[in-house]
Structure formats: C-alpha cells, structure tokens
Amino acid sequence: MREAPLLVSVRGAADTALLRQRLPGCAIREITALATVDPNLAARAEVLVLRSGHRLGTDRLSQWPALRHVIRAGSGLDGIDIDALAARGISVHRNPEPAAGAVAEWALAALLALARRIPYGHAALLQGRHAKQHCLAPPVSRMRLAI
Secondary structure (H helix, E strand, C coil): CCCCCEEEEECCCCCHHHHHHHCCCCEEEEECCCCCCCHHHHHHCCEEEECCCCCECHHHHCCCCCCCEEEEECCCCCCECHHHHHHCCCEEEEECHHHHHHHHHHHHHHHHHHHCCHHHHHHHHHCCCCCHHHHCCCCHHHCCCCC
16 A cells, blocks of 8 residues: 655645645645755655745755655745756646735835835935935836836
8 A cells, every 4th residue: 555645844835734634645744944854754755845945956855855746835936946856857836826915015115115215215324324315206106117
C-alpha cells in the first residue's frame, strides 16, 4: 500500500486546517523554515508550499528528492530558482490571491509616498532640514500615473 502523499507548508503560507479538510488523503505538515526542516520530512515531501522570504535553490533542493510541486502563496517568485526546479521536473504553481490585498495596499502607499516625495522629506528631516517646499505636488487626481 502506497503511503499518503506528503505536503509540507512553511508557516504562514497556507491554512493547514483547511488543507487537511480539503485533502483528506494527503499527509500535511507545517514547518517554521526551510533551513531547519527535519531531513526525513524533506526527503519524503512531494509538495512544498512557500511564502515570501524563503529561498529555494539548487543547494537546498538536494534535501527534497521526492519533491514534485512547489506552490508559491503570494505574488512573485523571488528566492525560488525556477530553472533548478524545471531541471528536476518540479512544477511551480502560483497562488497570488491571498496577498493581492496587501500588494494593492503597498502599491497605493508607494504611490502616495512618491507623489508627495515623502522619502525625500523624511531624509531631509533626519538631516535637520525642513523641505516642505520640495515636497509640494499637484493632487494625485491630476497626475498621470501608472501602477
């Protein structure tokens, strides 16, 4: 009898209770970090769920010989060596929806900060200068913008 497929999720990358509910035939384990994973667990895992801040490259892939799928919860693939995964035949799947709200908020915050030159004004304040006149700008509603 074949052992249940093993899915390993880095803490915060997935709702493991929901995964257990939706994938009853799958063994689900949560780890705190790739660097400190139990080697026996990594050796058996077929699916790995990651979030930002974790690096998965050639050096670390050797710990995951059974790996067949990597799921990136959130946007972006920084820190994941796509070429190394492809060379091993490991599929990469993205699920950007959980982070979409946070990414939109960051984009809006960046837009406002740059439109009002807040980084410049902050740097000037740290140097003891008040640069209000350099931070004035037309209303965002009248600017030509792209995100």
